[in-house]
Amino acid sequence: MPFQQVRQGMAYGDDPDLGQLIEALPPSGFRNLLEAGWRFESDGESRTAAAVYRTALQAIPQFLPPSTRAVLEHAKGAVDANDRALETFLQESLAAVRARHGNARLDRFDKCVDTLLRKRRVYRPSPSFLYFPELPPVEFYDRADFPWLDALDAAADDIRAELIEVLADGPEVLEPYMAEKVPQTRWQELNNSRRWGVFYLWRAGTPNAENLARCPKTAAALEAWPKCDLLRTGPTAVFSILEARTRIPPHVGVNNARLIVHLPLVVPPGCGFRVGSEQRSWEPGKAFVFDDTIEHEAWNDSDEPRAVMILDTWNPHVTPAERELVTALTAGVGEFYGALPDYIAGSSA
Structure with missing residues (x-):
């Protein structure tokens, strides 16, 4: 017609x-x-x-x-x-099948349905530097893949106490996390600002002996940490402090062969975190692992600072041989440029 x-x-x-x-x-x-x-x-x-x-x-x-x-x-x-x-139709038509699998884990299927109904947007890894193909695009990883997190959780109270002692010295003890020579527009507000400040324990593969000496129990807890050894870029471990009424804009990390660990330490009400389509609240003393090459953001809408310890670790789906090659590849790029460009060094909330 x-x-x-x-x-x-x-x-x-x-x-x-x-x-x-x-x-x-x-x-x-x-x-x-x-x-x-x-x-x-x-x-x-x-x-x-x-x-x-x-x-x-x-x-x-x-x-x-x-x-x-x-x-x-x-x-x-x-x-x-x-x-x-x-x-509404699917809820009714799937009810009997769901009932038969009432004890099964159905969270992935639920996300599938939410995506179909446009209640959940699809996000994929988009690293700013290195994309390693055929890795699962998982926003938050299952803790079962990281049994060493239990020991980190157990040390959370001691780690928090040492952090509070460090912060008692005033804001000067922190460095701005963002310090790009040519900042993107999204980072202009936080670039060279202690509103997002960090206290480095490990930085780009090198331990900070002075800072670790100030936090001996934290240093001891990190001994079991399976470090992501990327020459001149990893491992990194920091105390990350997000000031009151401050937001970290949506962004992506540099390399999906590694993952990021958050150990929440001080979390006032009004703080939040999103990776892809999934939003979570930090629970003090309960670490989690996420892929920072999927778009993520963080916010502190409270009147007090938020504190998290951030670590990086290898993606469990990357084999030992691949890890060694990724390390050599990253080192080769750094050697080629003579100094690490911002897009290799990266940042994570």
Whole structure:
């Protein structure tokens, strides 16, 4: 049926302006999708229309006239309504199968459903320096892969006490975590600022003997830490202090062959952390592991500082041979440049 004829017999709200707005768009696959969705919707096939609109919303051109906003809002509304109906339908149709597997771990399947329903966005590793292929794109890793975290948790009270003693010397004891020569726009507010300050225990593969001597129980707890040995870039271990009313903007780390460990130490209410689509609250004394090459951000909306100990460690899916080669590769890049560029050194919340 020709587009003009469909518009004359509209049944989706009697809004001829929408059809005119679609027609006014420059010819493209995007406009064709919108026309098809509008045509199905006009014929009362709302589910098919929503599926077509969904495809159109995934292919929005970079430059569109402002008048397109009404069309996009309509398409999104149709998709949202369909997703809500689909969610209700799936809850009912899957109930019996779920009941048969009531004792099984279903968190991955739940994330799959949330992604299908557009309640969860898909994030993938996007390291700023080194991408190691065929590693699982996991936001937060299972602690079972890191049994040594139990000992770190057990030492959390002692580590916290030593950190508080260090901080008693005043803010000058901390260094700005961000100190880029040519900062990206997102870092301008935090660059060379102690609002995100750190106290280095290990820095780019070298232990800070003076700082470790000030924190002997922390140093002892780190002896069991399986260090990510990357010549001149790792391992690194720091106390990370995020001042009150401070946010670390969304960003990615440098190398997905390594992972990042957080041991929360001082966490006032109002602090949060997001990796990809998953948001978590820090629980003092309970370490977790995440892939910092997936977009992540942190915030402290409280009136007090937040303190976390940050470590790096190897991704458990990287073999010993691959680890040695990644170390040599990183060292070779550093040798080529003569000094480590910011995009290799990187940062993590």
